[in-house]
Amino acid sequence: MIDKRLLRYFSESKKAIAQVVGLKCLLLVLNSLATGLMVYALRLFFTESAWQKPLCFAVIGSFVIYLSRFFVAKKEVRLAYRASASVKEKMRSQLFRKLMGFGVRYKERLRSAEAVQMIGEGIDQLEIYFSAYLPQFYYSMIAPVFLFFVIGSMSWTVAIVLLIGVPLIPLAIALIQTFAKKTFAKYWTEYTDVGDEFLENLQGLTTLKIYGTDPYRHKQMEKSAEAFRVQTMRVLTMQLNSIIVMDFVAYGGAAIALVVCLKACMSGRLDFFDALFILLLSADYFLPMRQLGSFFHIAMNGMAAADRMFDLLALEEEEDGTLSMAGADKLTAKNLSLSYDGDKNALDQLSFDVKGPQLVGIVGPSGSGKSTLAAVLSKQLKGYGGSLAFCGVELSHTKEKSLLDHVTYLGAESYIMGGSVRELLAMANPRATVAAMWDSLERVNLKEYFAAEDGLNTIIQSGGSNLSGGQRQRLSLAMALLHDTPVYIFDEVTSNIDVESEEKIVGEIRALAETRLVLFISHRLANVKDAGRILVLNQGQLVEEGRHEELLEKGGMYSALWKTQAELESYRGGEVYA
Numbered sequence: 190m191i192d193k194r195l196l197r198y199f200s201e202s203k204k205a206i207a208q209v210v211g212l213k214c215l216l217l218v219l220n221s222l223a224t225g226l227m228v229y230a231l232r233l234f235f236t237e238s239a240w241q242k243p244l245c246f247a248v249i250g251s252f253v254i255y256l257s258r259f260f261v262a263k264k265e266v267r268l269a270y271r272a273s274a275s276v277k278e279k280m281r282s283q284l285f286r287k288l289m290g291f292g293v294r295y296k297e298r299l300r301s302a303e304a305v306q307m308i309g310e311g312i313d314q315l316e317i318y319f320s321a322y323l324p325q326f327y328y329s330m331i332a333p334v335f336l337f338f339v340i341g342s343m344s345w346t347v348a349i350v351l352l353i354g355v356p357l358i359p360l361a362i363a364l365i366q367t368f369a370k371k372t373f374a375k376y377w378t379e380y381t382d383v384g385d386e387f388l389e390n391l392q393g394l395t396t397l398k399i400y401g402t403d404p405y406r407h408k409q410m411e412k413s414a415e416a417f418r419v420q421t422m423r424v425l426t427m428q429l430n431s432i433i434v435m436d437f438v439a440y441g442g443a444a445i446a447l448v449v450c451l452k453a454c455m456s457g458r459l460d461f462f463d464a465l466f467i468l469l470l471s472a473d474y475f476l477p478m479r480q481l482g483s484f485f486h487i488a489m490n491g492m493a494a495a496d497r498m499f500d501l502l503a504l505e506e507e508e509d510g511t512l513s514m515a516g517a518d519k520l521t522a523k524n525l526s527l528s529y530d531g532d533k534n535a536l537d538q539l540s541f542d543v544k545g546p547q548l549v550g551i552v553g554p555s556g557s558g559k560s561t562l563a564a565v566l567s568k569q570l571k572g573y574g575g576s577l578a579f580c581g582v583e584l585s586h587t588k589e590k591s592l593l594d595h596v597t598y599l600g601a602e603s604y605i606m607g608g609s610v611r612e613l614l615a616m617a618n619p620r621a622t623v624a625a626m627w628d629s630l631e632r633v634n635l636k637e638y639f640a641a642e643d644g645l646n647t648i649i650q651s652g653g654s655n656l657s658g659g660q661r662q663r664l665s666l667a668m669a670l671l672h673d674t675p676v677y678i679f680d681e682v683t684s685n686i687d688v689e690s691e692e693k694i695v696g697e698i699r700a701l702a703e704t705r706l707v708l709f710i711s712h713r714l715a716n717v718k719d720a721g722r723i724l725v726l727n728q729g730q731l732v733e734e735g736r737h738e739e740l741l742e743k744g745g746m747y748s749a750l751w752k753t754q755a756e757l758e759s760y761r762g763g764e765v766y767a
């Protein structure tokens with residue numbers, strides 16, 4: 190009934206839980222005292238001739254006790270919150286750290302919807318486990334023992350009858366738990382599956398509409414939603430049934446005690462006012478256990494969610510390097526290889542040596558390994574074979590933070606967060622001045638546009654949804670330029686951009702390469718024509734390298750690609766491909 194692993198993991202919450210249990214016991218004592226005083230007052234009222242003074246005392250006493258109960262209960266709520274707050278904070282930060290540890294490839298380990306559900310609702314369920322279920326669990330063990338002695342002082346028979354009924358509730362709970370665990374685990378699987386499917390369908394809605402496949406996905410989604418509904422109903426049915434069982438035990442036990450109590454009273458073995466006191470307190474005998482039963486269902490859900498969280502926390506992370514970069518103007522690859530599936534090499538024995546400042550073009554047919562190389566260079570992909578080093582420091586041993594301080598990667602599609610243009614640019618470089626921000630916007634052809642809007646205060650919606658594809662890309666580029674690092678990796682950054690902006694941006698990239706090492710992947714060879722060095726990849730191998738003219742002269746792959754593109758782009762005037 191208790192998840193020991195959870196308790197061990199969050200051992201710091203034990204103190205607050207113990208305090209909550211202590212306060213619950215204090216409330217029980219106060220409650221018993223108040224009931225005792227009330228019964229005492231009634232006894233005086235009906236049996237004593239000079240009853241005014243003691244009655245007054247009893248009424249005032251009861252009032253004081255109820256007032257104290259109010260403050261104790263308030264404190265209990267606060268402590269219960271404290272017990273769970275630290276748990277939630279610790280679990281959220283651990284999961285967040287883990288996801289960060291997976292890096293940009295976290296999606297390979299965990300689906301986005303599952304991450305959101307786990308970190309949101311899953312952790313909220315843990316709150317109830319720690320703030321309500323655990324304190325109630327310990328309290329419900331102590332309360333019947335305390336009441337056993339209080340009631341026993343008046344009638345041991347009634348006390349024993351009541352005590353016999355109490356363990357039936359935890360027994361019922363334990364019995365339910367044996368099959369409930371599977372039901373809850375399945376519920377969580379269905380829940381995260383349906384969430385993931387929903388998110389994917391939502392993200393791909395435009396594609397589904399274009400190809401008219403939305404009715405098919407609609408049907409599939411309906412099936413998953415139905416499976417989730419059925420599972421939810423199973424959980425609810427199980428909860429309802431177990432509540433009926435627990436109510437039967439609790440109220441059945443109280444009813445039997447009532448009969449025993451009345452019989453003892455009628456036979457004169459028990460004083461009427463003592464019997465009244467016992468009857469009033471008998472509910473407290475079962476209520477803690479009964480309440481434990483209600484918290485138990487929510488706690489089970491929290492435990493099932495916790496199982497998934499622990500599974501995630503147990504996943505291995507690739508360890509970060511320990512070395513800082515000694516410089517970034519020299520990049521050396523020796524027999525660099527990488528395979529996605531352990532079978533075919535996406536990068537195959539690449540060896541090259543490039544020095545900055547310089548523009549290095551990386552070209553090759555589709556699927557030749559250009560983006561894979563960029564991903565390895567920016568540590569988005571780890572586990573390469575051979576060697577890859579900036580100024581002699583192996584990339585796999587380099588601290589990610591150090592790499593990010595030296596290398597800026599920009600791909601064809603970067604996610605733009607919501608916020609003002611100023612906030613976005615400050616994210617790239619918190620020390621950037623307003624003038625530097627405008628300068629970076631000017632360099633990517635966005636200055637006029639934002640000046641006509643609300644300047645740096647222009648609000649960008651989440652995902653850059655109020656910008657065009659090209660504007661989004663240019664804003665990402667402005668951020669990259671502001672980031673100001675010695676190395677830049679641009680992977681098809683101009684693929685989404687109109688011709689005029691492309692020319693300006695390629696010009697900016699060339700200018701940037703006068704002071705930095707810029708690796709520029711572009712399917713459009715004209716963009717890298719002026720590069721100091723061009724690496725030509727094919728099937729993961731470096732097949733040619735050199736300057737544009739040298740490569741044309743060779744008449745190899747580069748030359749063939751150039752000719753094909755020249756034909757395709759002849760409508761642009763042809764002078765670039767002449």
Ligand SMILES: Nc1ncnc2c1ncn2[C@@H]1O[C@H](COP(=O)(O)OP(=O)(O)OP(=O)(O)O)[C@@H](O)[C@H]1O
Pocket residue numbers: 529530535553554555556557558559560561562712
């Ligand atoms: N995540 C992945 N999982 C498995 N294989 C992959 C993955 N990404 C790329 N590949 C494979 O690796 C090879 C190189 O792909 P890569 O994306 O690096 O090529 P590219 O030269 O950038 O192509 P393009 O110009 O079309 O973008 C291809 O055969 C591709 O199918």
